[in-house]
Amino acid sequence: MYNVKIVETKHEYDDAFAIRKKVFVExxxxxLHLECDAEDATATHFxxxxxxxxVGAARLRSIDNTTAKIERVCILQSQRGKKLGALIMNEMEKHAxxxxxxxxxxxxxxxxxxxYEKLGYTVTSPEFMDAGIPHRAMEKLI
Known part of the structure; x- marks a missing residue:
């Protein structure tokens, strides 16, 4: 059974970073110095x-009183294709x-x-590079 929760303990924090390291770094x-940044100290981790x-992790950062940014969404390769990305995104949206x-x-x-488009996000920028990977900004009104 899959369960998404806000990180509350050091063990959960270590688990989240292990997933991020496996997916993004390895x-x-x-x-690693780009994957783990100063924003980790104030973000809400899932x-x-x-x-x-x-099997998965992500973080949510408050940008201002009405806006939050979802970052570092990752699912282990062996677990992809099971709609787990949508599950973690939905839990972050509920929290937001x-x-x-x-x-x-x-x-x-x-x-x-x-x-992300299937989850209601729309593209708001041209393509740009981040950590050597092509990205586009997206947003969703909730």
Whole structure:
């Protein structure tokens, strides 16, 4: 059974970073110093477990009183194709609503734009490079 929760313990925090490192650093070649940044200290982190096994992670940062930014959304390669990305996105959206956010923003890797569009996000920028990977800004009113 898959479960998404806000990170509350050091163990959960370590699990979230292990998933991020596996996906972004090892799989996609993002340098560790770009993957783990100063924003981690103030972001709300999310972890997804399949029973006790960590399988996905993400973070949400408050930009201003009404806007939050979704970042570092990742699912282990072995778990992709099971709609788990949508599950973690929906949980982050619920949390954003609970803290009175009206707009969610994100920078999507270009290949993932159709995934985010299915969740109601729209592209708001031309393509740009981030950590050597093509991205586009997207947002959604909630």
């Amino acid at each position: 799989e996609q070649g993002v340098p 972890i997804m477990y399949n029973h006790d096994e960590p 609503i609970s803290i009175n956010k009206k707009t969610l923003k994100l920078h999507a890797q270009s290949y993932a734009i159709p995934f």
